[in-house]
Amino acid sequence: MKKWEKEQRTFKKLRLKVKQLDSQRRQAQESLRSANFKLKSLKTFRSTKEGIFTPEMRELGRRLYSLGCSAENVGEAIKTCADAFGISVTKTPSRRSVLRFRDEGGFYGLIQLGREISHSERMGECSDGTTDRKTTYESHHVTYKCPTYLPDVDDSDSSTWTHRTRFVTVEPAVDHTGKTQFEGTQHLAAEIAAAYSDSPLAKGDGKTMSADDWIRKEEFQNMDHAADGKKKLEFCTKWKKEVLTEDLGNDLLDYLETGELHSRLASLSDEDLAKAKADATYFHLILVNSTILIFLNSSLSTSQADIDRETSRKLLTHALGEGALEVMPAALRDAMLAITFAGCCAHKDMNAFKYGVAALEEMWEKEGKTPPILLANKANASTIRLGDPDSAAVRAAETSSTRGGVKATMLAGALFNHSDDKKGYQDLHRRFMALNKLLLYDIVDNSRFADTSNTRFQSNTYGSAELITHLPLYHELMEEVTDGKVKPGFNHLESNLYKALHDIPTLTELAAITLYGVAISWPYLRTVRGDGTDAVRNILDDDLIELHRKIPAFCESIAENPNQLLQEPSSTNFSMVTLDGRPWMDPSAVMAIRILASELPELKSAISAIFSAAAKGWRQFTQEFISGGPFDLLTPEQRSELFIPATNDVNEGALGSWRVSRRSNPNITAAGFSNKTRYERNNTDRFIAKLCDDADHCYVRQEVRRIGASGENTRLQENLLEAQRKRAEANRLKKSEAARKKREELERLSQVGLIMDHDIIMRMTVVQLKDQIKIHKQILADPILGKTLQKDLKTKAVLQVAVLSAVEQNKE
Incomplete structure (x- = not known):
């Protein structure tokens, strides 16, 4: 009995244990199901909410597009990455959705610009234009103090703000006149003001922006020295007043x-x-x-x-x-x-260099010396070679042809670094020069020849330095080029360059241009552009103001004593030969010129010519820096608060980026490029993450959809602008042709002359009488004939009476 009871108790314990284990099993299964559900949920990226892509997915699409992924492939890229991470995505965006995400990023950028301008105390504007495929495009940037939008920074504290240059837009324009640029600025101001003022963010801030706020706060403009920029400044100054x-x-x-x-x-x-x-x-x-x-x-x-x-x-x-x-x-x-005008320092250097080159060209005739060899194009060369030396055609061909150091660097650029990579000897040049520089001088240099085929700052001085430093190597390279052909011999371009590199006057100009580069141009831009970091220099910095006041006199001191460039200065005396007082940026170029100097008898005269003329150029283009000038008239508060970028590189770069973008993506519009660039360059992603909520996201989606439906900022709009530009150009040409014909007619009438003799007038033909009528009307402004219509002067007798009456009136 006791054994049975013992087994019964054991059985009960086992049943209880089984029950407990079964309960644990059920709990474990429930936990597993819950964990699997959570895991599946975590492994699923829900890209939509109520059928609309979430702000996170829209931001992801914008970033991938900005990083170079095409709109067609963004969705596939997201899916591929998700699969690699073991994540599923409920829906990926199409090409159209990605482009809409891009445009939304640009619209957030407009809101950001409006908010920053409305909160800033002062700002400045810079712009530039270019022509691409016969259409004018204008680039705009603004500079002011604004928040950083870093997560751990209090943006309401203005002491944390820093000066930033913000990209605004690249947009097509009818032309590049000052009036068109001014109207473009007004349009941008209105667009930015509307985008911000209508947003929920503005309502939350309790602020708005009007288009006039742009000009109220504008205190400087920074652009090139062209007349259209000065004209735009006049319009803006009037608007501000x-x-x-x-x-x-x-x-x-x-x-x-x-x-x-x-x-x-x-x-x-x-x-x-x-x-x-x-x-x-x-x-x-x-x-x-x-x-x-x-x-x-x-x-x-x-x-x-x-x-x-x-x-x-x-x-x-x-x-x-x-x-x-x-x-x-x-x-x-x-x-x-x-509105203080500050010209781009890079353009100051380029314009002063042009003054110097023009003086080099004039020097040979002034001093009665043999000028550089003529480097005529193929057509002009044939005319000069085959024509009569005294004929008008030959004289015209010689006049239209160019020569000299700059022409030589342009030819070398066209041959060794052509803007069309299918032409020229780019790869041969790089391999040949890199190998020989390494073998002969132990120099590792695989760079291309200076980009003189395009408009690049200082490219002619760099090209001159390269040619004059390694002149024997370029002689050898040219000979190797012709020897490597199936039919040996130079084409016309190669022949011109080869002749230029053996011509003493041309080499003299190359040497003078190189010395100007190492002494003035290169140190100047190294100073105004800073240490090479992303930080842009302020043109109002004391050292830059003193530098610009120093340059003309410094150039004149070298022009008066060119020998100092041809002698090795002491280590502490570079302040006499380089603008910034630092050692030569290219000592090998200076050494090559010193070695070659004995073969260049006019080198000192060339140095004096280029430096003295450059001094005049620097005086012309640094008017804002002179004592008592615009910069000195700024108040201490303005001097401390204004930040004027020293160069206009941001607009040059934006226009270059637009052209490159258009080559790789022919279907992109200027508005699409601007939306993408505004989002990328203005820290707009930080702005969105820190300040924008669901109401802002909804507002942006609606506005971008409305703009898309309205047809604004589309290829059609650009085509309409192009048609408008063509009509304006046609009207301009028509007016120009009419003015030309009028000038020619007045010259003809002047040669005909006024006839006062009664007998001669009575013997005139109808054509001669009409000429006399025109003289009285157009030259003498006869008040009676001026009101007389041509239909009232039909017969010869009437014409005679009219002319005789006008003569009598003229005598009185």
Whole structure:
């Protein structure tokens, strides 16, 4: 019995254990199912919510597109990466969706620009233009202080802000005139203002931006030295004056409407008035301007029967603003209205170099020396060779042909680094020069020849230095080129370059150009562009201002004593031969010139010519730096707060990127490129992550869809602009042709001459009489004939009477 009870208790324990294990099994299975569900959920990237791609997926699509993945392949790239990580994606975007994501990124960039401009105290604008496939494109950037949008930084603290140059757009334009550029700026300001002001972000900030805010805060423009840029500056200065005048008038009118102005004026003592007159603020000065008060009182009592209230207020506002500006101290008024112009330093260097090269070309004739060999193109060379030396055709061919050092570097660039990579000897040149430089000089150099086929800053000075330094190697390379042909011999381009590299006057110019580069041009751009980091230099830095004031005199000192460039300076005396006082940037080029100098009898004259003319160029293009000039007129606050980029490289680079992008992606529009570039270069991804919420995302999606549906910023719009440009060009040519014909007609009539003799007039033919009528009309501006129509002068007798009457009138 005891054994049975014992077994029964054991059995009960086992059953309880089984029950417990079964419960644990069920719990484990439930946990496993839950874990599998969570794992599957974690392994699934849900790219949509309620049928709309999530902000995270849109951001991922933008980043992949920005990194170079084509819009067609973004979806497949996402799926491939997800498979590699063991993740499934519920839906991937199509090409059309990716391009929409891109455009949304650009629209976020517009909102960002509007917010930053509305919060900044001052800003500046820079722009540039180029022509691509016969269409003009304008690039725009703005510079101001703005937040960094770093996660751990308080962006509301303006002390954390830094100066940044923001990309705005590359857009097509009808032409590159100052007026068109100005209208483009106004359009951009309105577009940015609307994008930000209508956004939920602006409502949350409690701020808006108007198009006029752009010009209110614009205090400088940085661009090339072309006349169109100066014309645009005039338009912008006028716009700023109009806006600030209206602002001043509105402030005063608002103050008047409070009823405080009269009571405050009545309480002013003579001492208060004297103090107000000495005050620099416009408001106190307005309080003592009785002229404006009289106008104000009379305007308020004027009947509104003929003028509506809005028009009356606008006229009154303008008058008040004009009065405020008139009584304001001149220094304060000028500082408030001024837009400081700062020319691109790279263009200053290029323009001064042009002055020097022009002087080199003139030097040979002035000194009666044999000029460089003529390097005519194929057609002109044939005309010169086969024609009569005294014929007009030969003289025209010689006049239109060029010669000299710059021409030689252009020929070398066309042969060794052609803009079309299917032409020239690019690879042969690199292999030959790299091997020989290594064997002969132990120099590792696999670089290309200077890019003189395109417009590149300093390319001619670099090309000159390369040719003059390794002249024997280039002689050998040219001979190897011709020997390697099936039919040995030079073509016309090769023949011209070979002749130039053996011509003493041409080599003299190459040497002078090289010395200008190592002494002035290269150190100058090394200084204004900084240490090579991404940081852009401020043109208002004290050392850059002193540098620009120093350059003309420095060039003249070398022009007066060219020997100092041909002698080795002491290690502490480079300040006499290089602009920045540092050692030669290319000592081998200087050494090669010194060795070759004995064979170049006119080298010193060439050095003096290029440096003295460059000094004139530097004076011409550094007017803003002179003592008492625009930069000296800036207030201490403006000097400390303004950041003007020293070069216009950002726009040059943007336009170059546009052309490269268009070659690799022919279907991209300027608007699509701008949206992509704005997102990439302006830290827009940080801006979105830190400041934008669901309401902003919804607003951006709706606006981009609306713009897409409206046809704005499409290829069609660019085609319409191109058609408009062609019509404008046709009208311009038509007017030019009409003006030319008018000039020729006036010259012909001048040769015909005015006839006053009665008998001669009576013997004239109808054609001769008509010529006399034209002389009286077009040259002498006869008032009677000027009103006479051609249909009233049909017969010869009538023409005779008209001419005789005009003669009598002229005698009186």
